Amino acid sequence: MPSGSDPVPDYAAWRKGVAGVLAKARRVDTADLPAEPEHLLDARTYDDVTIAPLYTRRDERPELPLPGVYPFVRGRDATRDAHRGWFACARITEPEATAANRELLTGLENGIGAVWLRVGAHGVAVERMSTALSGLLFELAPLVLEAGSAANAAATQVFSLLDADTPQRRADIQVYLGAGPLTSRFVGADDIGLDETVELVRRAAARAETVRAITVSGTVFHEAGASDAQELGAAVAAGLEYLRVLTDSGVDIADAFGQLSFRLAATDDQFATIAKFRAARRIWARVAHVCGAPAFGGAPQHAVTSAAMMTQRDPWVNMLRTTLACFGAGVGGADLVTVLPFDSALPPGELGVSKAFAERMARNTQLLLLEESHLGHVLDPAAGSWYVEDYTAELAEKAWEFMQELEAAGGYRAVLDSGLLAERIGATAARRDRDIAHRATTVTGVNEFPNPVEAPLSAAARRPGPNARYGAAFEALRDRSDAYLAAHGARPKALLVPLGSVAEHNVRVTWSANLLACGGIEAVNPGPLSVAAIAEAAAESGARIAVLCGADARYAEQAGHAVERLRAAGVRTVLLAGAAKAVAEVAEDMRPDGYLAAKMDAVEALSGLLEKVGA
Template identity: 70%
Template sequence: MPIGSESGAGLAPDPVPEYAAWRKGVAGVLAKARRVEASELPAEPEHLLDETTYDGLTIAPLYTRRDELPEQPLPGSFPYVRGGDATRDPQRGWFVGAFAGAGDAEATNRAILTGLENGVSAIALGVGTHGVAVDDIAVALRGMLFELAPLTLVAGAATSTAAERVFDVLDGYSIAERAQVRVGLGAAPLTSAFAGAEDLDQAETVALAVRAIARPETVRAITVDGIAFHNAGAADAQEVGAAVAAGLAYLRLLTNAGVDIADAFGQLEFRFAATDDQFATIVKFRAARRLWARVAQVAGAPAFGAAPQHAITSAAMMTQRDPWVNLLRTTLAAFGAGVGGADSVTVLPFDAALPAGELGVSTTFSQRLARNTQLLLLEESRLGHVQDPAAGSWYVDKLTDELAAKAWEFMQELETAGGYLAALDAGVLAARIAETAATRAADVAHRRTAVTGVNEFPNLAETPLSEQAREPGPNARYGAAFEALRNRSDAYLAANGARPKALIVPLGSVAEHNARTIFTANVLASGGIESVNPGPLTVDAITAAATESGARIAVLCGADKRYGEQAGAATDALRAAGVETVLLAGAEKSVEQYSGTQRPDGYLALRIDAVAVLSQLLEKVGA
């Protein structure tokens, strides 16, 4: 029975009677684009537009009332999908987070107070190797109103000692309602073990949690840091599933040490990455709350399943090249995290992937932009005035369900391997995340996934990076492979006074070559290779143009029919001018029709491994 039909015994009316007409329209457009008859398409042609995430979830092109799910309970109610806090201040929204700790204690204190005066409402204080000296914590926190701004420590192996110093400060702090003071101590031994970072050992973490439970303030000793998995290349469901598995391992450590289950839940908070895929980010935070609520339910403590969530914009999505685009990325990420219900959000500065001062702007300036990104969303767009504004979206609700199921499946896979610690020791967790990272890297390399300013629309005219900036970073940034090519180009420029270059050889009219010349220049620039385009050339003029350019690489650009008429002779002309590598913009089959000296050395097409091809071209010119 065709969709949309209401005839037939026992068949309910289609809830979206317009769907059949929409499907017909889709079929018409796809048939025209594919140059086939509509009858040759599948029965449900709209599925040709489906997208698949790195978690294997299918994103449909349209969500309708057909996808409607039962409404979730209100915020503050199990399973906390719509938020863990029923009484969040709508005038505040989420907490605006900021890192502090760069410089000495006095400078850190000034930075904290200045931030709090200008819109920051939560502080992450770096201590030890991450920031100020442990013994200077009291100076750094001088004048801070703890009941208004939550504090989180980032102290690594110094966490226990740093916590003692914070407790000393709190003991001298005058406030009647101690429970209003919220402090996160940031101990993260299990996720730090995955990331290879120094942290407390498990016994120290349990002891710290026991001390935190005894405090009159609201103190959570442990941070389950999902960002450790994200920065290694994990997909969203892997990040959430691994974080929940780590959370389970912490619960076991605490309860095995005699901690009450409710108190154990009260010692954990979560940290997740927010990316520029706004809907995926919204869904990640909602799905993570559902999973942790389910863990609490199974543990017999459903009322304690609403752990705080901290969002930090993804370091992996940031770029060194065209870094101003990072402002757009972090805006989308902050939007997604805030709408998704994160309790606090920290936006990385747009130049976070570069050494301080690399762009000639002050640290204060980039931090101010990061802070104001959130303030615009909260104060002008008023996003915080509504809890879970995405609720009721067929797309968001359905994807939340699907991501939660996939994350639970991944968590169970780790449990089957013996739990988080066993899966970590056996390499199961790292191997699964590495598979995803490799798939994403291949998509970026083949330009199936765009990184604006890096593998799409690069700007070769921007100022070359310093040698310090070209050093590899700790995180697997999505555009790193292309940026490594650009680094080689910068080094070549410094040594030779000019960038590696390639001659673009347009054949035929503008209508014939324009699309391919633009494509070719874009691809070459993504590898740091400058294009020389003298305009349409006849075969007779090619030798002179090649000689004048001095390029050792040339790319023929034209229509397939024109290639059949001129590509062979054009290749001969280029070789006669001393061009060492001749490529053809188009499919591989366009090259295969030639042989001998007339056969181009390769081709540039839409889905080639651009990183590999561009690396080879740079090698040919000595970069």
């Protein structure tokens, strides 16, 4: 190719086509657009990563090394069994040992490949662990523990079980003891102290099996509202703090790296998830390189589908969310993947389905992707994608920058004590909440396309949870609607007042009904109304709120008269679907009381409407 020539000769023609479409949509001349108009279509993530509308050879990056070698972007294991793929890891939450063992064996018999067992205060009693783990073949299924302050005692029990076994290849046995005092401290969870962690590391490193004592849980940051780069940067900062503590205590740097694993959240943004897991390996490998141990930078990754993305309303959609999240984590190269049950944001039995059913759906989500879609048959299948490679590199840089910010402020423990880490994550969470409230970010079934005939939730389900779940503000509105229904036998309602022909009002009628349903307000649609028929429709509906729906030209002619008739019929609040400028020429005392527009804060608007009807 001649020097200086465009690697994509057709790009100029594509750009011209984009300019034509944008000029038409914006009602401007193409000459008024920027020289590179396609950048008007760019999207930006919460980490300020640019997502372009098209990736081409212009965006090509050098091919990365194969899996198993620095910087491990394509995977930490060069010889991973392509017929197995990742380990489908089930979380065992039964506190009673016999029931936990039954759940464990059922999972193993039906396709899971790894076990995540809760032990101690919120799980199986330490002294009953042998019962819970009975029948587990350690050399075939990795074991992940979640023991909190009982981590050392739980480790003793596991080591006793391992010593009683006689496997041929002890190094093939994988055990993750799950100690995580630094990340547990972020959320105020019980865990062992750092001195105990060092002792646990020494015990684990002396084992013939592959035992990792520490789990760096990025999920705690994610569930507090962190962006992807913040989750990765904070997790790496915590990992660095562990390395300092361990090496200061005399642990060899290679052994220190060998004692850490990472747990990260996988979301339904599949490309972001793919990039996140690849970027996580890249930045941790960079840490190892800086520490002089580049060969030890391939830490295992445990992906858990995001608890923050799980909804209480229309929870069946969570099956689709977790499928996308599992896809992203698997393609991104996670070593173990846990899919949370679709009803995990609700109390047990809330939907009238059994725990076994929900767990089977979670398990089969992974099995379908592994056994039917064959995602595990190829290592790093996203490699070479201009989009994914660019996203991976940009996200890694943003995460590294965030980690450097935390380091410059004194390191992980210092930013915990100062509140800087919580403050930075809280700002991102607030920004996301604003986007969801303004419906710039969609949560299907919650702030868009809700199910208006969904059964009310129980009082137990309506109690606030510990996580910053996306769309929780809208679900709180629906809780208020449920309470109103219980008290009055009907939901809050609003009368839609369609003006003009169906072609004129249909879009705004549909949009308004969808918006109202997001707040649990029933939309009463009597069909096209003449101005003369409005009072009768209002009286028949009994609604105290009405929404005018029509074209701007129709508003200029009829909105004022419609408002008069609605108020005369006893409607207390009259709104207009559209902007105030549509009735600028209408007399002030005949204008609506408010306006429903696409860019408004829908949570605030719907909350106000619920207050007006006494919900």
